[in-house]
Amino acid sequence: MIRFETVSKRYDTGYEALARVDFEVESGEMLFLTGHSGAGKSTLMKLILLMEQPSNGNVFVDGHHLARMPKSQLPYFRRNIGVVFQNHQLLFDRTVYDNVALPLQVAGYPHQEIGKRVRAALDKVDLLDKERSNPMTLSGGEQQRVGIARAVVNKPTLLLADEPTGNLDPELSNEIMTLFRQFNEVGTTVMIATHDVELLKRMNKRVLGLVQGKLVHDGVLW
Amino acid sequence: MKSNRPSKPERRPNRMGASATPRNERPRREAPPRLENVRPQGAVSSQMSWRDKFDAWSAHHSNSAIESLLRMLGTPLQSLMTWLVIAIAIALPAALFVVFSNVQQIGQSWQDSSQISVFLKKEASAGQAQDLRSRWAKRPDVVQATYVSPEQALEEFKLGSGLGELANHLDENPLPAVILVKPKIGGNAPDALTSLQQALVADPLVADVRLDMLWVKRLHQFITVAERFVVALAGLLALGVLLVIGNTIRMAIENRRDEIVVVKLVGATDAYVRRPFLYTGLWFGVGGGILAAILLALGFWWLSAPVTQLADLYQSSFRLQGLGFIESLQLILIAGFTGLIGAWIAVARHLYQIQPR
Numbered sequence: 279m280i281r282f283e284t285v286s287k288r289y290d291t292g293y294e295a296l297a298r299v300d301f302e303v304e305s306g307e308m309l310f311l312t313g314h315s316g317a318g319k320s321t322l323m324k325l326i327l328l329m330e331q332p333s334n335g336n337v338f339v340d341g342h343h344l345a346r347m348p349k350s351q352l353p354y355f356r357r358n359i360g361v362v363f364q365n366h367q368l369l370f371d372r373t374v375y376d377n378v379a380l381p382l383q384v385a386g387y388p389h390q391e392i393g394k395r396v397r398a399a400l401d402k403v404d405l406l407d408k409e410r411s412n413p414m415t416l417s418g419g420e421q422q423r424v425g426i427a428r429a430v431v432n433k434p435t436l437l438l439a440d441e442p443t444g445n446l447d448p449e450l451s452n453e454i455m456t457l458f459r460q461f462n463e464v465g466t467t468v469m470i471a472t473h474d475v476e477l478l479k480r481m482n483k484r485v486l487g488l489v490q491g492k493l494v495h496d497g498v499l500w
Numbered sequence: 501m502k503s504n505r506p507s508k509p510e511r512r513p514n515r516m517g518a519s520a521t522p523r524n525e526r527p528r529r530e531a532p533p534r535l536e537n538v539r540p541q542g543a544v545s546s547q548m549s550w551r552d553k554f555d556a557w558s559a560h561h562s563n564s565a566i567e568s569l570l571r572m573l574g575t576p577l578q579s580l581m582t583w584l585v586i587a588i589a590i591a592l593p594a595a596l597f598v599v600f601s602n603v604q605q606i607g608q609s610w611q612d613s614s615q616i617s618v619f620l621k622k623e624a625s626a627g628q629a630q631d632l633r634s635r636w637a638k639r640p641d642v643v644q645a646t647y648v649s650p651e652q653a654l655e656e657f658k659l660g661s662g663l664g665e666l667a668n669h670l671d672e673n674p675l676p677a678v679i680l681v682k683p684k685i686g687g688n689a690p691d692a693l694t695s696l697q698q699a700l701v702a703d704p705l706v707a708d709v710r711l712d713m714l715w716v717k718r719l720h721q722f723i724t725v726a727e728r729f730v731v732a733l734a735g736l737l738a739l740g741v742l743l744v745i746g747n748t749i750r751m752a753i754e755n756r757r758d759e760i761v762v763v764k765l766v767g768a769t770d771a772y773v774r775r776p777f778l779y780t781g782l783w784f785g786v787g788g789g790i791l792a793a794i795l796l797a798l799g800f801w802w803l804s805a806p807v808t809q810l811a812d813l814y815q816s817s818f819r820l821q822g823l824g825f826i827e828s829l830q831l832i833l834i835a836g837f838t839g840l841i842g843a844w845i846a847v848a849r850h851l852y853q854i855q856p857r
Contacts, residue, residue: 386556
């Protein structure tokens with residue numbers, strides 16, 4: 279599903295965010311990405327989403343060699359990846375329903391199909407009663423769940439989450455992890471960036487550990 | 501290549517194109533068996549029929565059109581000001597065009613009646629004059645020749661000039677006999693006219709020949725110059741409209757930066773992101789065009805009464821022609837098109853700078 283071949287990323291400022299990173303993620307896997315802030319977690323995610331280009335090496339996602347992907351293909355490629363952000367990137371000028379419907383509208387789904395899928399996704403994250411609310415009125419945990427619903431509404435093959443439990447208490451973050459696990463159980467590849475070591479211990483999944491842009495750990499815990 | 505690995509018979513059809521490139525031949529861990537029968541996922545968009553896609557496409561068009569119009573009406577004062585700026589920039593050259601086409605019309609009607617006035621010497625008798633008239637009427641380059649006796653000329657002068665009282669006090673008729681010659685050639689053949697004029701002036705009875713064409717030609721030349729001026733002005737003002745709309749769209753893009761970033765991240769095509777802004781530009785243009793048409797209609801209505809009175813004073817049946825319905829529609833269309841182009845330029849310049857970071 280994801281393969282990095284000696285990938286380096288050096289920004290224009292000279293800062294080296296990733297140094298010769300090699301790893302492979304199978305389809306249907308669930309894994310974590312960890313490291314201190316600035317270790318390269320976000321850069322790695324951005325490379326997968328093609329928000330950045332690597333300075334060296336090759337990135338393959340879902341069979342695409344990203345460096346060779348024509349610009350016109352980029353939107354269609356991204357439709358297969360769900361992304362959950364730490365700051366959830368919700369739009370406060372529209373309802374929860376419209377936020378979650380966005381990926382489907384963009385992909386051109388028929389109206390009724392959008393309604394069905396959005397309600398299914400909101401039901402999954404237990405926010406069906408909030409569909410008419412403005413996300414601004416929701417709590418942090420609820421906002422994060424709206425972000426998750428939006429990420430999965432299009433049934434992506436790959437789900438990326440950058441610090442999804444960043445500012446949530448342990449109970450809420452457990453809830454969210456349970457959700458991710460459920461998505462993984464139906465076949466979605468899930469990759470979660472976090473610096474929460476307790477969480478990693480609890481989840482007992484494969485962990486990629488980054489230190490100053492280098493991949494120093496690959497396996498279950500340490 | 502796959503036959504080398506018979507141990508993996510149950511693999512899910514792999515969209516990674518494993519058979520196509522050797523780099524995918526690296527041994528991979530087998531996925532857990534429960535993955536074999538999950539619901540279909542992935543390229544969901546390919547499951548949609550063309551009809552669905554077309555419906556979605558046209559739905560997004562009408563959504564973008566309506567939504568951008570509503571957004572505009574949501575800030576009525578701001579939008580009205582933009583519309584007015586555009587309307588004034590469009591109405592100015594349009595008004596000048598209309599005025600010149602009116603002037604041209606006057607010129608045309610005078611040109612049609614263009615004639616050569618041949619003034620006869622005092623000693624020419626009415627009989628000689630009639631002879632001359634019938635001789636000239638037979639010339640191939642003359643359509644018509646009319647004799648106007650001094651008495652007739654005086655009558656016309658009394659009626660037409662409003663100075664009839666003055667004429668009554670004259671001891672004798674100061675006006676000469678005139679033969680009005682209508683040439684066959686149009687105003688575009690000045691050489692032929694000149695040779696005709698020379699032939700007429702050669703007759704010993706002729707005192708003077710007046711070619712009424714000259715001032716018509718001057719008027720034409722003046723209109724040509726003025727038209728070029730208006731074209732240049734219209735070009736500059738169109739550029740102004742493009743800049744106004746471009747700037748307005750740029751601000752609209754800036755205001756919706758967050759939305760653009762998110763929409764791009766969830767896989768919106770450039771066309772999808774562009775569409776609402778193009779409609780915004782179109783509406784600005786169309787709104788400005790409608791206002792311009794209204795301004796013009798009001799302006800010409802306001803002018804038409806005094807112009808009619810002026811024309812009456814000159815005994816002309818000339819009436820000011822404003823912008824007709826079709827021309828107003830054309831004006832609105834042109835304005836809308838200009839708005840669309842302005843939006844397109846702004847979108848091309850600014851939208852691609854906004855990328856998810």
